[in-house]
Amino acid sequence: MISHYQSNLENFLHWAKQQPNRIYLHQPIGDQYIDYSYSAAASEVKRIAQFIQNNLKDGLKNVGILSKNSAHWMMADLAIAAAGGISVPFYATLTKDQLHQVLVHSECQILIVGKLDHWDQIKDGIPDHILLLHTPESSEKTGIQWSELLHLTKEIQTLPQPKPEDIATIVYTSGTTGMPKGVMITYGGIEAGINMARGIALLDMPETRFISYLPLCHIAERNFVEFAATAAGGTIYFVENLETFSNNLAGARPTHFLAVPRIWAKFQEGILQKIGGQKKLNLLLGIPLINRLIQKKIQKGLGLDQTKLAVSGAAPITTELLIWFQKLGIYIQEAYGMTENMGLNAVMPRDQIKLGYVGRIHPDCETRIDPTTQEIQMRAPYNSTGYFKEPVLTQELFTEDGWLKTGDQGKLDPEGFISIIGRVKDNFKTAKGHYVAPAPIENKLNTHEFIEQVCVVGVNLPQPIGLVVLSALGKSKDQGELHKAFTELRQEVNPLLKNYEHLKKIVVMKEDWNIENECLTPTMKIKRPSIEKKYQAHFEAWYAHPETIVYN
Incomplete structure (x- = not known):
């Protein structure tokens, strides 16, 4: 224990010395696995670090990583730190032009290239x-x-001694609102964050197992998996890959598991x-003795039967989905931050889950609501x-008295639990002059089992x-069933809203939203500006359509 x-x-180096033979990284390749012990990984890290240090010039330290998650991604990140460099990871889904843009902006001298689907x-x-x-x-x-460098390069002998204020990594945002920005995170920040989260994240548990599949260049995966596991x-x-996900998860049986809401819904x-x-599930869960067996079978089938910390983050998760999993004995703890x-703004305590909130404020985190x-x-x-x-953007990120502006709108209760009610910049003005926050409406619609994703729009329309x-379930239904279900959904949701928030139409998209068509970020959040731009020319025609439920 540290x-x-x-x-x-x-x-990492502490554990390489204290438990050299423990498996640090478990990499599947087909039906086989390559295991890297802490000591074996340390040897590779130190050799690659020497190569990186030899090739850093002119005082510039930025080194990029472009790869899907893998054992070598982790070792590359550690090697950059051991060389005294600044790690700059990029999404493996970037296009040629997007990659060029962030590489130029980030001033990377070296780029470590790994597992990619579209290198050519x-x-x-x-x-x-x-x-x-x-x-x-x-x-x-x-x-x-x-692999050749491991034979040609000796291990680095002198490791850097960074100051707390030194930049450890530059993390580019997923671009939900436009051009990605390079967020600078310091060594002192990482140290403070991981020590604060120690108890909440159960880091003193023996034999912890994590599984890495969400993008490691996103702060949630970086924190929850790389920093916490290490x-x-x-x-x-x-x-x-995506096809082996279920088998890989079941094989890992992680003690710690992080997923975005879309994964939980899947x-x-x-x-x-x-x-x-x-109906059949409800029947089985309603039978004494049988219900516990059903819970265990489902947990084991997912690979979550040994999970002590199940977390949802990166986007809002519905209360209905949280309750649904609780009935299976899986208590998802929502985490909130940026x-x-x-x-690291808030996390839901395992023993005090409060539905309708995204978590309780962390101990070392002061939080206030702008009146x-x-x-x-x-x-x-x-x-x-x-x-x-x-x-300029850095100045805009903070208030005059030094508080970070999250861009989220929320409410804080006396016990320190926080709820999200919208995004400051997502609010739009209708033709009637009213400002509408789309997120709460989207959350209500998202509870329906026929809906995968939703985006509420309404700039310059009389109503949203x-x-x-x-x-997948919605796609299996015919248009008559969808029409009936969405008509009822609209009738259920509208009375819960202010009059000027009432939905005039529900428009069913014929095209899925994904990363490739730039409607979703790599962490599966909707890219509102892209969606609005893509469909804006149709808004007025959809609004004027004689039917309440419209098919694009």
């Missing part, structure tokens, strides 16, 4: 001056290869399909110092309209 956590690198389509977006290092998972077999001296399992969908629908505060805008503002020792090369993407 009495006080230090940097991610120092925590994006490689021309990399500026010529950037030195490329390919991990064994990279499809590029020419140029500098990680501090705990745990084992990190990986997922080979689990629900799969369980209901296997068991024969909600890249700029390392995702005019209802914006949640906070300050904590792990807050970002601002945006890389963006002094709801754009919905069907779930």
Whole structure:
């Protein structure tokens, strides 16, 4: 056990010395696995670190990582720190132009390239001056290869001693509201955040197991998996691809599991399909003795039968979904935060789950609500110092008295629990002059089992309209069933809203929203500006349509 956590690198090296043979990284390849013990990983990290240090020039320290999650992603991040560099991870789903944009902005000198689906389509977006290092998972077999360096390079001997205020990593946001921004996170911030979360995250538990499948360049996965697992001296399992996800998860049986709401909803969908629908599940759960067996069977089938900390983050999860999983004995704890505060604003206590709230404020985090805008503002020792090369945006991020502006609107109760009621910048003005917060309306619509995603729009329309993407169950229904269900849903939701918030129409999209068509971020949140731009030309026609339920 580490009495006080230090940097991610120092925590890793502590365990490499104290438990050298424990498995740190568990990488699936087909039906086989490659295991890296702490000591074996440390040897690779130190050799790659020496190469990176040898090639950092002119005082610039920024080193990029472009890869899907893998053991080499983790070792690359540690090697950058051991070389005295600044780690700059990028989403593996970036297009050629997007990659070029962030590489130029980030001033990376070296780019570590790993597991990617579209290397040939994006490689021309990399500026010529950037030195490329390919991990064994990279499809590029020419140029500098990680595996060759392990034979040619000695382990680095002198490790850096960073100050708390030094930048450890630059994390580019997922671009929900436009151009991604490079959030600067310090060594002191990481240390403060992981020590604060120690008890809440059960990091003193023995034999911890984590599974990494959400993008590691997102702060939630970086914190919850990389930083937390390394501090705990745990084992990190990986997922080979989407098809193997279920098997990889069941094989890992993680003690700690993080998912976005869409993953939890997919689990629900799969369980209901296997068991024969909600009525049959209700019947089984209503039978004494049998119900406990059903719960255990479902938990084991998911791979969550040994999970002690099940967390949902990165986007709102519905109360109905939380209750549904509680009936299966799975108590999901919602976490709330943003890249700029390392995702550490609030978390729901396991023994005090309060529905309708996103969590209780962390102990080292001061939080207040702006009386005019209802914006949640906070300050904590792990807050970002601002945006890389963006002094104006950095100034706008903080209030004059130094509180970080989250951009979320919320309410805070006397016990320190916080609820989200909208986004300051998402609010739109209708043709009648009323301001509408779309998020609360979307949350109400999202509870319907036929709906996968929803975006409420209404700029310059007399009343809002709801754009919905069907779930797998919704797609299996005919238009008559959908019409009836959505007519009833609209009639249920509208009385819960102010008159000027009443939905005039529900528009069923024929095209799914995904990362590829830029309607979703890599963490599966809707990209509201992209969706509005994509469909804005149709808004007035949909609004004027004679039917209440419209099919795009």
